[in-house]
Amino acid sequence: MLIRSLGLQAYQPTLHAMQAFTRNRQPDTPDEVWLCQHPPVFTQGLAGKADHLLQTGDVPVVHTDRGGQVTFHGPGQLVAYPLIDLRRAGYFVKEYVYRLEEAVIRTLSDLGITGHRVAGSPGIYVRLDDPHAHAALSGPQPADDPFRGLGKIAALGIKVSRHCSYHGLSLNVAMDLSPFERINPCGYPGLRTIDLSTIGVSVSWDDAAALLGSKLAARLAP
Numbered sequence: 001m002l003i004r005s006l007g008l009q010a011y012q013p014t015l016h017a018m019q020a021f022t023r024n025r026q027p028d029t030p031d032e033v034w035l036c037q038h039p040p041v042f043t044q045g046l047a048g049k050a051d052h053l054l055q056t057g058d059v060p061v062v063h064t065d066r067g068g069q070v071t072f073h074g075p076g077q078l079v080a081y082p083l084i085d086l087r088r089a090g091y092f093v094k095e096y097v098y099r100l101e102e103a104v105i106r107t108l109s110d111l112g113i114t115g116h117r118v119a120g121s122p123g124i125y126v127r128l129d130d131p132h133a134h135a136a137l138s139g140p141q142p143a144d145d146p147f148r149g150l151g152k153i154a155a156l157g158i159k160v161s162r163h164c165s166y167h168g169l170s171l172n173v174a175m176d177l178s179p180f181e182r183i184n185p186c187g188y189p190g191l192r193t194i195d196l197s198t199i200g201v202s203v204s205w206d207d208a209a210a211l212l213g214s215k216l217a218a219r220l221a222p
Contacts, residue, residue, distance in 0.1 A: 001220065003213040005206070006036040011043065011062055011073060014081070018166040019065075021083055025164060031089070033216050034081040035209045038073040040176075042183060045069055045157050052184040059179055066167035068122070068157040069187030076175030076195070078208050080168045082220055087163040089222045096220075097122060097156060100169050103215040104154045107171070109134075110211060111201050115153070118146050123186065124154040131199040151194035155186060172196065173208045 006014075014036060021032070042053065042061045045068035052070045053061060059072075073079060086096055104124045105115040114134050115124040127133065128151050154171045172195035180193040196203060203211075 001217050002030055002032045003217060004032060004034050005209050005213070006034055008075065009036040009038060011038045011041045014038070015062075015064060018081055018083065022161055022164050022166050025083075025085070027085075027088070029085070031085060031220070032083045033213060033220075034083070035213055036079050036081070037075055037077055037205065038079060040072070040074040040179060042070055042072055042179070043157075045071075047187075049187065052187050053182075054184065055182045057182065059182075064157075064167070066157040066159045068155075070183050071155050071157065071170070071186060072179045072183065072193075073170060074175050074179065076173055076205065078171045078173050078205060078212060080171070080212060080216060082165055082168050082216060084165045084220055085163065086160065086165060089220065091222075093158075093160055096165065097158065099219045100156060100158075100216075101154075103212065103219040104169065104171060106215045106219070107208070107212045108153070111196065111203060113153075113196070113199065113201060116150065118150070121146060121186070121188070122156040123152055125150040126153050126194065126199060128192070128194070147188065147191050151192045151199075152185060153194055153196070153199075171208065171212060173203065173205050 040059045044063045108115040156169045159167045174197035185191045
């Protein structure tokens with residue numbers, strides 16, 4: 001698996017490049033993971049609803065072909081696009097999502113942070129009161145507020161075409177979080193979004209990219 005660290009890349013050309021890579025790949029095309037960050041942009045998934053865009057202002061909105069609702073990308077966020085032949089790798093979409101989340105959880109663990117899953121809500125969350133505590137959530141989250149006491153630090157949105165994946169995940173490293181207040185992140189009103197710097201983790205984008213890239217390579221292996 002080839003890991004490419006691409007730095008700052010405009011969103012739409014990157015989307016078109018992923019689509020072209022997936023459309024043109026052959027049965028023996030090696031899998032790749034693209035790591036990058038984008039200039040400020042809101043992206044709306046296939047299930048996106050207009051009323052989740054509250055006040056976009058001067059930030060452009062791009063409608064994409066990934067799953068999920070609206071999210072924000074900006075400098076200081078680490079975006080990973082795994083381009084994987086899932087049939088060749090030998091796992092289905094549900095396990096693929098689990099492996100993506102596991103790579104994020106293990107990345108956070110190496111940085112001293114405990115990441116959590118919330119049933120029915122793809123992505124990774126951390127405890128706002130004590131993100132460094134290595135303890136699992138005690139029982140299911142309340143049905144009326146599944147994100148009580150949690151902040152979202154990583155989002156997922158994928159597309160699978162002819163058994164091959166593109167789009168992927170984003171991990172907030174050190175970024176301007178205020179644009180998240182102008183949307184309902186991932187379709188959830190009031191969901192708080194955080195980054196590593198907010199919870200006291202000082203790590204460069206390059207170091208975070210190297211760490212996440214290594215975890216993805218390990219977890220996405222056949």
